[in-house]
Amino acid sequence: MLRFILLILIANLAFAFEDPKKYPDLDEKFYSLSITEPDQKVGYHVGDLVQRHIKLIVHEPYALIEESLPIVGYEKRFRGQLLGITLQDIDKKINKNELDLLLTYQIFTNNVVAKPAFVTADYYRVVNKRNSEEVLKLRIPELTIAVSPIAIFGDIKVQEDMSGLRGPILIEHQQYLNKIFISSAVFILSLCILLYIYTKFTILPGFKKTFLPLYRTLKKDKKIKLDEMIKSIHSQINNYSEMSIFEKNIKDLYLKNSSFKLIEKELVLFFKISNQKLFTKKMQESEEIRDWLIFFCFHLHLCEKNIPVKNADIKLIKI
Amino acid sequence: MAKKNLADWLKSATTLEKQINEVILGQENPIRLILISIFARGHVLLEGDVGVGKTTMLRAVARGIGGGYERIEGTIDLMPNDLIYHTYLGDDGKPHVDKGPVLRSGEDLSIFFFNEINRARPQVHSLMLRIMAEKTLSAFNQEFHFPHLIVFADRNQVEKEETFEIPSAARDRFMMEIPIVIPNNDGLMTDLIFDTKFHNADELITKVKTDQLSFDQLNHVAAEIQENIDATKELEKYALNLWKATIKPQDYNIKISDIDISRLIVSGSSPRGISMMMKCARVNAWMNNRSSVLPEDIHQIFHETIAHRLVFNPVYDLRRTEISRELTTEIINKVSAH
Numbered sequence: 041m042l043r044f045i046l047l048i049l050i051a052n053l054a055f056a057f058e059d060p061k062k063y064p065d066l067d068e069k070f071y072s073l074s075i076t077e078p079d080q081k082v083g084y085h086v087g088d089l090v091q092r093h094i095k096l097i098v099h100e101p102y103a104l105i106e107e108s109l110p111i112v113g114y115e116k117r118f119r120g121q122l123l124g125i126t127l128q129d130i131d132k133k134i135n136k137n138e139l140d141l142l143l144t145y146q147i148f149t150n151n152v153v154a155k156p157a158f159v160t161a162d163y164y165r166v167v168n169k170r171n172s173e174e175v176l177k178l179r180i181p182e183l184t185i186a187v188s189p190i191a192i193f194g195d196i197k198v199q200e201d202m203s204g205l206r207g208p209i210l211i212e213h214q215q216y217l218n219k220i221f222i223s224s225a226v227f228i229l230s231l232c233i234l235l236y237i238y239t240k241f242t243i244l245p246g247f248k249k250t251f252l253p254l255y256r257t258l259k260k261d262k263k264i265k266l267d268e269m270i271k272s273i274h275s276q277i278n279n280y281s282e283m284s285i286f287e288k289n290i291k292d293l294y295l296k297n298s299s300f301k302l303i304e305k306e307l308v309l310f311f312k313i314s315n316q317k318l319f320t321k322k323m324q325e326s327e328e329i330r331d332w333l334i335f336f337c338f339h340l341h342l343c344e345k346n347i348p349v350k351n352a353d354i355k356l357i358k359i
Numbered sequence: 360m361a362k363k364n365l366a367d368w369l370k371s372a373t374t375l376e377k378q379i380n381e382v383i384l385g386q387e388n389p390i391r392l393i394l395i396s397i398f399a400r401g402h403v404l405l406e407g408d409v410g411v412g413k414t415t416m417l418r419a420v421a422r423g424i425g426g427g428y429e430r431i432e433g434t435i436d437l438m439p440n441d442l443i444y445h446t447y448l449g450d451d452g453k454p455h456v457d458k459g460p461v462l463r464s465g466e467d468l469s470i471f472f473f474n475e476i477n478r479a480r481p482q483v484h485s486l487m488l489r490i491m492a493e494k495t496l497s498a499f500n501q502e503f504h505f506p507h508l509i510v511f512a513d514r515n516q517v518e519k520e521e522t523f524e525i526p527s528a529a530r531d532r533f534m535m536e537i538p539i540v541i542p543n544n545d546g547l548m549t550d551l552i553f554d555t556k557f558h559n560a561d562e563l564i565t566k567v568k569t570d571q572l573s574f575d576q577l578n579h580v581a582a583e584i585q586e587n588i589d590a591t592k593e594l595e596k597y598a599l600n601l602w603k604a605t606i607k608p609q610d611y612n613i614k615i616s617d618i619d620i621s622r623l624i625v626s627g628s629s630p631r632g633i634s635m636m637m638k639c640a641r642v643n644a645w646m647n648n649r650s651s652v653l654p655e656d657i658h659q660i661f662h663e664t665i666a667h668r669l670v671f672n673p674v675y676d677l678r679r680t681e682i683s684r685e686l687t688t689e690i691i692n693k694v695s696a697h
Contacts (some may be wrong), residue, residue: 069684172588184518208482270697271444271697272696274696275695278695278697283693284691284692284693284694284695284696286467286654286655286658286696287655288658292692314697318593318697319591319593319594319651319652319653319654320589320591320649320650320651320653321589321651323593353618
């Protein structure tokens with residue numbers, strides 16, 4: 041029993057190494073073959089992919105034996121040596137007697153010796169549908185490319201590779217000029233956006249929006265009372281500094297943003313106005329103070345955006 | 360008329376403050392707080408190390424306001440009757456009874472200094488606390504009154520052995536707890552070492568003029584201050600929020616590192632505590648020559664009037680001094696006044 045199993049295994053193994061060349065050739069009238077080879081023939085490097093498109097139509101009474109098609113991952117040898125080109129992918133479409141194959145090979149050799157890198161010819165088998173004993177072969181020619189730009193054994197001539205479609209290898213400036221042009225445009229656009237962001241009146245969603253909306257509201261709303269104005273300014277100062285700011289701990293505001301130190305005199309005056317209005321009730325509604333508060337609010341906004349407030353712009357009023 | 364009187368009183372208070380500051384170096388804030396408590400008529404707990412000048416400071420204050428000044432040292436064997444009387448055998452061989460430190464000055468007693476109060480037993484505390492709260496004492500079948508009395512008690516926070524911690528209910532009777540620390544100024548420290556005038560405390564305090572404030576009129580002046588210094592609705596709202604923040608600090612987003620703030624407070628400030636705070640804030644506003652209280656007036660006395668009243672979870676009570684300072688600072692920083 042064991043011998044029988046062994047014999048079967050050996051027979052299968054022998055079939056696996058079956059030489060496809062032993063079959064007779066299929067007459068050309070029974071098939072039509074078109075192969076689209078890659079434009080590039082030379083200058084491949086390790087890792088490059090080479091695609092070969094094969095269209096095959098087998099006419100009646102013959103039919104293609106699918107098992108005879110190349111196998112993904114199989115690396116061919118030539119005269120006992122590995123070719124260094126492996127079939128990486130096979131995209132196969134079979135429609136009745138039409139075969140559409142897209143074979144993708146990957147280069148795995150960088151042999152410095154000038155020699156051709158090629159895929160040896162493949163032999164696909166066909167069978168006669170009426171007589172299954174009749175198995176024939178048809179030859180797919182070898183694909184010849186080179187990993188070196190040098191012409192090799194006369195098989196590949198560099199000058200032949202310089203087709204009109206691909207054009208000669210020239211130092212082309214245009215693409216660099218295009219890149220420079222696009223980069224410059226992006227840079228100028230970014231500058232414009234930055235300038236917009238850092239100008240006095242800018243407001244962007246979620247970006248430093250503490251004092252400017254308040255300034256705009258106070259400027260528009262003429263009916264708002266003085267104490268409400270003061271409270272809303274206090275509220276925004278507290279929000280900005282994340283703590284309750286008084287004249288005594290005003291340094292905490294400077295720690296948050298040292299630009300506020302430039303308007304220290306105005307801040308001190310604001311706290312005086314606030315104390316008088318909210319806690320002593322000595323202050324009456326006053327247009328002058330209203331205007332000053334709006335002006336002060338604008339200065340707070342400038343400080344928030346780190347735009348320096350000049351000493352000459354500091355405005356103080358008597359209360 | 361009242362305002363004019365208050366202005367005069369302010370002048371006298373400022374003069375006294377200046378004189379005491381010349382005698383006691385580097386203690387401007389405690390001196391200001393003591394004067395505030397005198398005009399707010401509240402008792403004071405002093406917290407500080409030995410030899411930082413607490414007694415000298417109180418003697419100088421007592422000299423300035425006039426009236427009787429008495430002191431007693433808290434010891435573990437001190438009994439309540441030691442405050443009221445002491446007995447001895449006289450030259451005539453007969454037993455004699457003399458009045459103790461509380462009764463010695465009679466109604467004129469203006470400052471009573473209880474040194475190291477936490478070394479005395481709870482019985483002594485309870486007698487003292489009754490005198491503080493009611494300003495009366497029953498002894499020898501008689502009721503004694505101390506209408507002008509302010510108690511200053513001192514406790515050493517470092518030494519804990521053989522001490523009786525003052526319970527929170529008792530701490531609440533004190534208007535302020537004032538920390539007295541060594542001045543952190545090389546010039547002042549050098550003066551304290553090398554200027555010989557600071558070595559003799561008895562002679563030093565003679566530079567403070569006596570009876571500048573007339574202790575027997577202070578109750579009346581204190582009431583006038585409270586009547587004449589205003590607090591606006593805004594300030595009332597602010598004080599209310601501060602109070603609420605002492606009860607539930609987590610509601611005001613108050614955070615202290617390494618502390619679970621929701622578990623820290625067992626009991627916040629009492630109503631008495633917050634009213635004492637406002638009393639002090641009014642006096643502070645008056646001493647700053649204002650007729651209305653500002654948030655800053657509260658800030659200056661907030662820690663001293665509130666921190667000692669807070670009851671902490673026992674887990675955190677050992678770090679009380681440090682945590683209470685951080686907590687009151689955070690409350691002021693987080694509660695908005697506007």
